[in-house]
Amino acid sequence: MATLSFYGAAGTVTGSSSLLEAGGRRILIDCGMFQGNKTVSELNEKPFPYDPSSVDCMVLTHAHIDHSGLIPKLVKQGFNGPIYTTEATADLLDFMLMDSAAIQEAETQRTNRRRQRKGKKEIEPAYTKEDAETALKLLVPREYEERFEILPDVQARLWNAGHMLGSSSVDLKVSEPGTDHPLRILFSGDIGPEEKAFHPEPDAPQGYDYLICESTYGDRDRDDYTLEGRRAALKAELNEALSRGGNVVIPSFAVERSQELLHDIGVLLANGDIPQTTVFLDSPLASKVTKVFMQYTDDMADIDVPASELFRHPSFKITQTVDDSKAINKIRGGAIIISASGMCTAGRIKHHLRNNISRKDATVLFVGYQAPGTLGSIIRSGAEEVRIHGRHLKVRAQIRSLGNYSAHADQAELLDWIFERCPIPGSIFLNHGEDDARAELKREIVKRGVEEGKVFLPTLDERFELTAGSPESKGRAAQRIPMSQVTRDWQNEHAALLIALGQKLRSTEDPDAKKDLLAKLNDALEG
Numbered sequence: 128m129a130t131l132s133f134y135g136a137a138g139t140v141t142g143s144s145s146l147l148e149a150g151g152r153r154i155l156i157d158c159g160m161f162q163g164n165k166t167v168s169e170l171n172e173k174p175f176p177y178d179p180s181s182v183d184c185m186v187l188t189h190a191h192i193d194h195s196g197l198i199p200k201l202v203k204q205g206f207n208g209p210i211y212t213t214e215a216t217a218d219l220l221d222f223m224l225m226d227s228a229a230i231q232e233a234e235t236q237r238t239n240r241r242r243q244r245k246g247k248k249e250i251e252p253a254y255t256k257e258d259a260e261t262a263l264k265l266l267v268p269r270e271y272e273e274r275f276e277i278l279p280d281v282q283a284r285l286w287n288a289g290h291m292l293g294s295s296s297v298d299l300k301v302s303e304p305g306t307d308h309p310l311r312i313l314f315s316g317d318i319g320p321e322e323k324a325f326h327p328e329p330d331a332p333q334g335y336d337y338l339i340c341e342s343t344y345g346d347r348d349r350d351d352y353t354l355e356g357r358r359a360a361l362k363a364e365l366n367e368a369l370s371r372g373g374n375v376v377i378p379s380f381a382v383e384r385s386q387e388l389l390h391d392i393g394v395l396l397a398n399g400d401i402p403q404t405t406v407f408l409d410s411p412l413a414s415k416v417t418k419v420f421m422q423y424t425d426d427m428a429d430i431d432v433p434a435s436e437l438f439r440h441p442s443f444k445i446t447q448t449v450d451d452s453k454a455i456n457k458i459r460g461g462a463i464i465i466s467a468s469g470m471c472t473a474g475r476i477k478h479h480l481r482n483n484i485s486r487k488d489a490t491v492l493f494v495g496y497q498a499p500g501t502l503g504s505i506i507r508s509g510a511e512e513v514r515i516h517g518r519h520l521k522v523r524a525q526i527r528s529l530g531n532y533s534a535h536a537d538q539a540e541l542l543d544w545i546f547e548r549c550p551i552p553g554s555i556f557l558n559h560g561e562d563d564a565r566a567e568l569k570r571e572i573v574k575r576g577v578e579e580g581k582v583f584l585p586t587l588d589e590r591f592e593l594t595a596g597s598p599e600s601k602g603r604a605a606q607r608i609p610m611s612q613v614t615r616d617w618q619n620e621h622a623a624l625l626i627a628l629g630q631k632l633r634s635t636e637d638p639d640a641k642k643d644l645l646a647k648l649n650d651a652l653e654g
């Protein structure tokens with residue numbers, strides 16, 4: 128009897144991790160970091176809901192930190208098996224896991240300084256650069272579509288998922304003693320859209336008992352994201368923003384999105400579609416990753432500049448040192464600054480936002496998904512004031528969003544991908560999506576003829592027995608956090624209330640009215 132547990136990306140889109148147990152063998156698919164509000168992020172510090180040393184091996188779908196970011200912690204806590212993935216993913220991880228470890232260490236240092244001042248005990252980082260180095264040694268690269276044995280009687284294959292460099296869907300075939308039908312399971316990983324720069328469409332065969340499919344954009348259909356449409360929208364945004372005179376700050380994921388932007392901006396510059404202006408890529412990780420991309424240009428599709436010129440336009444300044452980065456702070460207008468992290472939770476983007484967000488002539492242009500509760504989502508939702516590095520800043524810059532960039536399939540493409548794999552005699556699990564997106568995608572799947580009882584929306588830490596016919600939920604194994612705190616936790620509500628109260632008090636002129644308001648709030652607190 129096999130069981131499948133969802134230890135992340137269930138009710139959220141981050142922290143991807145599923146554990147498949149069959150005949151005493153334990154296989155982990157992904158081990159991602161949780162990103163989002165404080166309650167969700169704190170999952171990164173909690174113990175794994177299983178013993179890492181008992182896991183035999185891992186198959187990793189792709190390098191994004193929300194799929195790979197807790198691997199060093201897993202290794203630190205005793206996991207020692209091989210990690211199968213594509214070669215490009217392994218190359219990207221060399222930089223991504225080291226970068227993530229450096230962030231862990233720096234954040235822990237900051238926290239410890241605060242704790243020291245309060246006389247509290249110091250804490251340890253989730254993992255260190257050393258742990259990341261140990262983890263990197265466990266990576267075993269494999270080719271797409273090649274079947275390989277990962278454990279006795281367990282075979283795996285990786286399929287191009289079209290989501291980012293090296294991304295794959297994972298196909299597992301598990302034979303169990305006493306049964307003549309091996310269990311066949313396909314984990315989608317993250318599925319890319321049809322019109323994605325650099326990568327062909329996602330692919331995989333048919334004939335699975337169970338399908339685990341992501342649902343990030345399960346409730347969204349887009350018709351405006353062709354390669355040309357995207358570039359036209361970017362051109363319009365950049366021309367408008369640059370005409371205002373200030374800088375254009377673009378929070379961007381260091382991996383893939385930054386390279387897509389460089390590619391598109393390079394084409395716009397070459398065609399004279401936007402003014403000749405300096406374009407900074409200010410993220411140490413993005414710089415390193417761009418070099419990895421350059422190694423794989425031969426495998427890439429849809430490149431609209433000669434491969435030898437890709438990412439090398441003379442207007443591009445790819446910063447290397449902290450001094451290079453600090454020099455950008457002096458530029459008051461006319462530059463395009465691409466920086467990470469993409470959801471503004473860490474990294475150099477916070478410096479650029481701090482310097483530009485209160486300037487009326489500046490523009491902050493979002494080009495990627497912002498998880499609820501992150502600084503990026505707070506800015507994008509129209510907050511009038513934000514807190515960055517402990518400072519309260521008024522938002523005066525133009526806040527713009529381009530929805531045309533996506534590394535994820537939309538609803539129609541997810542449905543295509545799912546139904547190309549059908550019929551599926553077992554069941555379909557939808558993970559890696561917020562609840563509305565999953566529910567909507569499920570409705571559409573059922574509308575197309577799949578029995579309602581065969582589509583499951585697992586919750587965090589929920590375990591399923593995969594029987595021949597239909598899986599049976601065994602409930603949530605460990606209640607690490609209440610599901611009610613996933614989208615907005617009490618700390619999000621607290622921050623929103625404080626900001627709203629401050630605004631109300633400032634906009635109320637009459638001091639007696641201010642006093643009245645506070646008295647009413649006091650009554651509510653005592654009531």
Ligand SMILES: [Zn+2]
Pocket residue numbers: 189191194290317
């Ligand atoms: Zn991803």
